[in-house]
Structure formats: C-alpha cells, structure tokens
Amino acid sequence: FIIFWLSHYLHRTFIYPFIQPGRNKSYPLLLVLMAFIFNCLNGSVNGYGVFHLGRYDLTWIYSWQFISGAFLFITGF
Structure with a gap:
C-alpha cells in the first residue's frame, strides 16, 4: 500500500507539474x-492512518x- 501511495504523490509532485503546458x-x-495548509493537514491524517491505524x-x-483496489489504482480509475 505504501508503495502505491508514495508513487502517486511522487508523480503528482515532481512529474505532473513539469509536463503541463503553460x-x-x-x-x-x-x-x-x-x-500548503491543506497538504500539511492531509499528510498528517494520512500518516496517522497508515502508521497507526492500518495494521x-x-x-x-x-x-x-x-486486489480490486490495486487493479483500480493501476488502471487509473
């Protein structure tokens, strides 16, 4: 799960902004x-959920x- 999550945010942060026109x-x-404030709060909630609630x-x-969640993630839905 953490690999999917990190790869998504890696793409959103470093790849997507540089391929946009204008x-x-x-x-x-x-x-x-x-x-910035939203992302700080969102990151805190996600971090708490992943590392403290997700056992x-x-x-x-x-x-x-x-399996269905991984399929939806990989296919882009």
Missing part, C-alpha cells in the same frame, strides 16, 4: 498558502478488497 502562469499567494496481516494482500 507553466509560466503566476498563482495567488493565498492559493499557495491554502494548498493488516499478509493474508490481506490476497483479499478481494486489496
């Missing part, structure tokens, strides 16, 4: 500040929930 647009400072044994990898 990168030279300026952004309002308030928008940047609100995005699964290895049989979970073979469950239909994991």
Whole structure:
C-alpha cells in the first residue's frame, strides 16, 4: 500500500507539474498558502492512518478488497 501511495504523490509532485503546458502562469499567494495548509493537514491524517491505524496481516494482500483496489489504482480509475 505504501508503495502505491508514495508513487502517486511522487508523480503528482515532481512529474505532473513539469509536463503541463503553460507553466509560466503566476498563482495567488493565498492559493499557495491554502494548498500548503491543506497538504500539511492531509499528510498528517494520512500518516496517522497508515502508521497507526492500518495494521493488516499478509493474508490481506490476497483479499478481494486489496486486489480490486490495486487493479483500480493501476488502471487509473
């Protein structure tokens, strides 16, 4: 799970912004500040959920929930 999550945010942070056309647009400072605050809160909640609430044994990898979720992630839905 952590590999999927990290690869998603790696792409969103370092790859996606550089392949967008019109990168030279300026952004309002308030928008940047609100995005920074949201991402700090979102990262805290995700980190707590992944490292404190998400305790699964290895049989979970073979469950239909994991397999269908991994399929949806890989296919881009």
